[in-house]
Amino acid sequence: xxxxxxxxxxxxxxxxxxxxxxxxxxxxxxxxxxxxxxxxxxxxxxxxxxxxxxxxxxxxxxxxxxxxxxxxxxxxxxxxxxxxxxxxxxxxxxxxxxxxxxxxxxxxxxxxxxxxxxxxxxxxxxxxxxxxxxxxxxxxxxxxxxxxxxxxxxxxxxxxxxxxxxxxxxxxxxxxxxxxxxxxxxxxxxxxxxxxxxxxxxxxxxxxxxxxxxxxxxxxxxxxxxxxxxxxxxxxxxxxxxxxxxxxxxxxxxxxxxxxxxxxxxxxxxxxxxxxxxxxxxxxxxxxxxxxxxxxxxxxxxxxxxxxxxxxxxxxxxxxxxxxxxxxxxxxxxxxxxxxxxxxxxxxxxxxxxxxxxxxxxxxxxxxxxxxxxxxxxxxxxxxxxxxxxxxxxxxxxxxxxxxxxxxxxxxxxxxxxxxxxxxxxxxxxxxxxxxxxxxxxxxxxxxxxxxxxxxxxxxxxxxxxxxxxxxxxxxxxxxxxxxxxxxxxxxxxxxxxxxxxxxxxxxxxxxxxxxxxxxxxxxxxxxxxxxxxxxxxxxxxxxxxxxxxxxxxxxxxxxxxxxxxxxxxxxxxxxxxxxxxxxxxxxxxxxxxxxxxxxxxxxxxxxxxxxxxxxxxxxxxxxxxxxxxxxxxxxxxxxxxxxxxxxxxxxxxxxxxxxxxxxxxxxxxxxxxxxxxxxxxxxxxxxxxxxxxxxxxxxxxxxxxxxxxxxxxxxxxxxxxxxxxxxxxxxxxxxxxxxxxxxxxxxxxxxxxxxxxxxxxxxxxxxxxxxxxxxxxxxxxxxxxxxxxxxxxxxxxxxxxxxxxxxxxxx
Numbered sequence: 001x002x003x004x005x006x007x008x009x010x011x012x013x014x015x016x017x018x019x020x021x022x023x024x025x026x027x028x029x030x031x032x033x034x035x036x037x038x039x040x041x042x043x044x045x046x047x048x049x050x051x052x053x054x055x056x057x058x059x060x061x062x063x064x065x066x067x068x069x070x071x072x073x074x075x076x077x078x079x080x081x082x083x084x085x086x087x088x089x090x091x092x093x094x095x096x097x098x099x100x101x102x103x104x105x106x107x108x109x110x111x112x113x114x115x116x117x118x119x120x121x122x123x124x125x126x127x128x129x130x131x132x133x134x135x136x137x138x139x140x141x142x143x144x145x146x147x148x149x150x151x152x153x154x155x156x157x158x159x160x161x162x163x164x165x166x167x168x169x170x171x172x173x174x175x176x177x178x179x180x181x182x183x184x185x186x187x188x189x190x191x192x193x194x195x196x197x198x199x200x201x202x203x204x205x206x207x208x209x210x211x212x213x214x215x216x217x218x219x220x221x222x223x224x225x226x227x228x229x230x231x232x233x234x235x236x237x238x239x240x241x242x243x244x245x246x247x248x249x250x251x252x253x254x255x256x257x258x259x260x261x262x263x264x265x266x267x268x269x270x271x272x273x274x275x276x277x278x279x280x281x282x283x284x285x286x287x288x289x290x291x292x293x294x295x296x297x298x299x300x301x302x303x304x305x306x307x308x309x310x311x312x313x314x315x316x317x318x319x320x321x322x323x324x325x326x327x328x329x330x331x332x333x334x335x336x337x338x339x340x341x342x343x344x345x346x347x348x349x350x351x352x353x354x355x356x357x358x359x360x361x362x363x364x365x366x367x368x369x370x371x372x373x374x375x376x377x378x379x380x381x382x383x384x385x386x387x388x389x390x391x392x393x394x395x396x397x398x399x400x401x402x403x404x405x406x407x408x409x410x411x412x413x414x415x416x417x418x419x420x421x422x423x424x425x426x427x428x429x430x431x432x433x434x435x436x437x438x439x440x441x442x443x444x445x446x447x448x449x450x451x452x453x454x455x456x457x458x459x460x461x462x463x464x465x466x467x468x469x470x471x472x473x474x475x476x477x478x479x480x481x482x483x484x485x486x487x488x489x490x491x492x493x494x495x496x497x498x499x500x501x502x503x504x505x506x507x508x509x510x511x512x513x514x515x516x517x518x519x520x521x522x523x524x525x526x527x528x529x530x531x532x533x534x535x536x537x538x539x540x541x542x543x544x545x546x547x548x549x550x551x552x553x554x555x556x557x558x559x560x561x562x563x564x565x566x567x568x569x570x571x572x573x574x575x576x577x578x579x580x581x582x583x584x585x586x587x588x589x590x591x592x593x594x595x596x597x598x599x600x601x602x603x604x605x606x607x608x609x610x611x612x613x614x615x616x617x618x619x620x621x622x623x624x625x626x627x628x629x630x631x632x633x634x635x636x637x638x639x640x641x642x643x644x645x646x647x648x649x650x651x652x653x654x655x656x657x658x659x660x661x662x663x664x665x666x667x668x669x670x671x672x673x674x675x676x677x678x679x680x681x682x683x684x685x686x687x688x689x690x691x692x693x694x695x696x697x698x699x700x701x702x703x704x705x706x707x708x709x710x711x712x713x714x715x716x717x718x719x720x721x722x723x724x725x726x727x728x729x730x731x732x733x734x735x736x737x738x739x740x741x742x743x744x745x746x747x748x749x750x751x752x753x754x755x756x757x758x759x760x761x762x763x764x765x766x767x768x769x770x771x772x773x774x775x776x777x778x779x780x781x782x783x784x785x786x787x788x789x790x791x792x793x794x795x796x797x798x799x800x801x802x803x804x805x806x807x808x809x810x811x812x
Contacts, residue, residue: 001593003514003524004749007684011510011529012224012503023226024180024194025257034063036246036256037110039100039117040266041092044128044335044712046121048090051099056116061109064249065117066101071245073212079202079234081141084301084338086210086241092121093300094337095712096266103246103254126335128712130274130295133332140298140331141306146313146640148420149324154289158280162364166277166356167784168349170297171270171342171700172716174724175504177226179236179267180257183243189213191244193220197236198228198502199542204534206237207244218244223531228504229696230341233542234303235267264717269706270342271296271308275353280324281361285372289324292316292353296346298331299338305331308341310476310637312350314644317420319430319468320354320376325420335712341544343696344756347471351760352701352785355467359770363781369771370443370466374435378470379417379428422641425648427743429676430468433652436739437466441654441672450656454775461661461796462669463772466654467764471757472645473546473747474633480541481630481646483551487516487559488623491616493594493609495520497559498530500540501552506755507685508548514681515553515749519560521591522608546649546753549681551628554748559626564591566620571596571611579604647744649752651675653694653761655731657768664793666702666769668731673761675737678744678752690736690758697762699725702769705788 015021039051053065068075068087075089076082088097099119104110127133155161181203182194191211195203200220208218220240225232239256246254258266273296280289294312298305309329316327327350362369417425438444443466450462475481486498497516501508509529517527534540541551568586575584575598584598595605615622635642654672659665673694680686703723707716716722744750766787773781773795780795 003517004681005679006514006682008510008514008524008682010507010685011513021224023177023224024182024196025177027182027194030184030253033253033255034246034250035104035107035110036242036254037102037114038098038242039102039114040262041088041095041097041099041121043092043121043123044095045124045126046092047124048088048092048099049120049122052118053100055118056102056113059109059112059116061105062102062113063105064103064246065113066103066245066249070249071210072248074209077206077209077237078302079304080306081302084303086238094335096262096337101242101245103250126712128334128336128708130272130297130332133297133334134295138333140302140333144309144313144329144637144640145326146421147326149289151289151291151324151326154324155278155280155291158288159282160364161278161280162360163278164360164782166275166353168273168275168352169784169786170272170339170706171704172264172706172722173227173229173231173269173342174722175225175227175229175231178258178260178263179232179239180255181236181240181243182253182255183240183247184253185247185251190217191219191247193218193240193244195220195222195236195240196225196232197222197240198225198230198233198504198544199236199540200502200532200534201500201538201540202234202542203237203240207240210241211244211248218534220534221531222502225502225504229343230345230544231267232504233341233544235340261717264722265714266337268299268303268338268340270700271298271305271339271346271349273297273312273349273353277353277357279357279361283365285361285365285367285375287320287322287361287376290322290326290357292327294327294329294350294353296329296331296349297334297336297339299334299336301338302331303338303340305339307476308346310346312346314421314472314476315347315350315470316354318351318354319373319378319470321378321416322376322420343693344759345545347756348697348700348760348763351469352763352766355763355767356770359465359767359774359781363774363778368447369767370438373466373468374431377434377468378425378430379414421635421644423643423645425470426746427647427741429650429739429741430470432739433468433650433674433676434466437652437654437672437674440674441466443654446656459661461659461772461775462656463659463768463770464654464656465764465767465771466652467761467767468652469650469757469760471546471649471760473550473647473649473753474630474645475541475545475547476635476644478634480545481547481551481633483541483555483628484537485552485555485559485626486536486623487556487563487626489563489612491613493522493612494526494528495522496528496530497556498533498536499552499556500532500537501548502532502543504543506548506689507682508543508552510685511549511681512553512556516556516560519557520564521596522594526594546755546757548755550748550753551630554628555626557626558628559624562624562626563622567611567615570615570618570620571606572598574606574611574614575604578606647746647752649676649754649757651757651761653764655764655768657765657772659769659772659792661796664789664791664796666787666789666792668698668729668765670733671731672735673737673758674739675754675758676741676752677738677754678741678747679750680738681749681751686754687736689754691734693756693758694762695725695730697759698729698765699762701762701766701786703729703786703788705786
């Protein structure tokens with residue numbers, strides 16, 4: 001029986017539901033273990049005049065209070081640019097910036113010492129918002145650019161232009177397990193770090209650098225995380241460094257764990273963005289040109305902000321061919337905790353800017369937004385007559401450069417399948433997704449119903465939107481597109497696999513078990529995935545960019561195939577001996593269901609364990625390291641051109657919302673999701689990823705608002721003030737399906753990654769709200785993201801108790 005393609009349960013599901021899964025803070029205290037905590041700065045931007053720890057050090061149970069000067073190695077760190085100070089030196093740059101590190105015997109002493117530390121600060125002028133950063137020219141790095149065509153010339157002759165700004169809010173990761181690390185010192189100045197991290201190798205690197213030891217003195221282990229969503233890609237390193245410093249000073253095990261409140265207040269979020277946009281389009285809704293300036297709020301340091309901005313720019317086109325396209329990007333430096341990776345990694349912000357723009361065009365032309373999306377979809381030639389051939393430009397002349405090319409030949413990508421950065425969209429399923437979902441969701445009939453409903457209802461307002469996603473799969477930093485795996489076979493026929501992938505609930509270990517079980521022809525019970533460990537897997541990439549299975553699964557398969565290559569000649573000889581010398585060839589040896597046989601004589605089999613035992617007797621190596629590097633990915637940041645992605649995961653969502661005209665409360669009435677996942681490795685886990693990501697995206701665009709005081713304090717730092725979706729927020733009707741697509745030949749067993757792309761479909765909830773408000777007029781639909789109940793209420797004029805007067809043109 002093949003395991004790939006089956007609904008194999010998550011390998012930790014039985015432990016999660018019985019409460020037996022062990023997370024780091026579940027690990028019993030080790031002998032002599034100490035507690036570690038920080039003294040957080042209460043000001044967003046301040047010069048440090050003095051820190052007095054005298055009284056705090058006198059508290060019974062306090063072992064040490066460390067400042068920047070006590071760090072043996074580097075105090076400055078960062079995954080790309082080393083511009084963040086672990087412990088503040090002369091200046092604190094965000095609320096929560098650690099002024100000192102406290103090491104104590106127990107939590108009571110730690111909290112008492114935290115209150116007893118005295119410090120003097122000179123408050124400096126802070127910057128919190130993108131607008132203020134732009135005014136102050138407070139930026140990180142230089143401006144970036146991606147462009148195609150002649151944008152300025154297209155605007156000069158376009159029938160219609162539209163300009164606007166769009167504010168896109170951030171998002172709290174809200175993983176259930178807070179940032180946590182346990183550091184255990186060993187002999188000869190070595191350290192073992194148990195870290196809740198998506199990037200064990202980065203934790204290893206930064207711990208070694210802060211302690212001034214070689215990398216081989218630090219071993220990082222991650223068994224599992226209680227959620228990550230990108231928040232533990234880089235920012236798990238700080239807790240690990242805190243714990244390691246304490247272990248270094250005391251020579252005792254040390255544990256650091258943030259409370260949920262402090263985790264939310266002091267760690268980075270999804271980057272807020274602001275888009276300044278201008279677009280040119282025809283009477284029929286063909287988009288001729290788009291010019292967008294994207295600004296992100298990076299917080300106090302670089303972290304991964306450059307890469308996040310880059311992916312936002314690479315996804316700003318989303319599913320649409322735009323002949324004249326320009327997007328610039330800049331990261332703003334502010335006095336907030338450094339913003340960081342979050343599921344989608346900038347892609348959601350770039351796509352949201354485009355989808356918001358399309359809703360604006362639809363309202364301007366009184367055309368259904370779905371018609372505009374399908375008209376401009378990659379691979380689809382416009383169904384409307386081209387104004388380029390009809391003298392519809394300004395002055396009666398043609399519009400330069402906008403003549404659509406002839407339709408491409410079947411199976412051959414045409415010009416309308418080339419992105420602004422020059423990558424061809426192979427295996428383009430976007431037109432098919434739009435067409436299929438429009439039909440399956442009964443979009444046109446429901447649109448007519450919504451038009452009628454909004455004309456007559458005095459109490460409620462309905463809206464609907466169908467959006468798509470084209471999400472590039474690969475790290476945009478070429479170096480990270482690699483992975484290694486270690487596969488060991490024991491003489492009883494059981495197998496252990498170690499990879500650089502980290503398990504945060506997404507099921508990467510389960511998928512790799514399925515892949516290896518099929519490759520070796522063994523039952524799942526024979527395969528065990530080990531905790532991620534930098535001693536076994538060196539120089540690993542983060543588990544991020546939806547590439548965990550693609551990279552690490554391919555590396556594991558490489559190791560399995562090498563092992564089979566060594567075992568096949570042994571099995572061939574064993575089969576020949578069993579058959580009285582009948583010839584058997586290694587090329588015909590197959591491994592299936594725990595048996596080994598020659599495919600020309602499948603009735604004659606040998607038990608897999610027998611082959612392993614005989615190989616061991618012959619001193620054959622039964623362990624192997626596999627390696628995989630993603631082929632063909634490259635991107636030139638200077639020119640804005642290249643092939644940054646191996647392939648695209650596509651999908652569509654049709655979302656209908658119901659709004660209370662008097663309170664602004666919004667409910668999801670119905671959602672239809674349709675994904676292209678190629679050939680799914682595990683449909684059950686993929687379904688969970690699709691639905692979970694979508695709802696997380698809905699939370700980002702509707703209810704999850706980060707609210708700060710004028711002084712920069714995060715006010716929405718707990719579940720009482722920060723509203724993530726719960727069970728009552730699920731739509732009454734929730735349909736999830738995917739198309740059959742066996743033609744994605746470049747990926748792992750023709751599967752497509754699923755971790756991040758469906759989150760971007762949550763944007764359809766925002767555009768559905770925008771569509772509902774469009775029935776009230778142009779001003780009502782200009783709403784920022786997230787579209788919270790308060791913002792929806794304020795967007796509706798006081799007269800909305802009356803029926804709507806605006807009726808859009810019928811859908812095509």
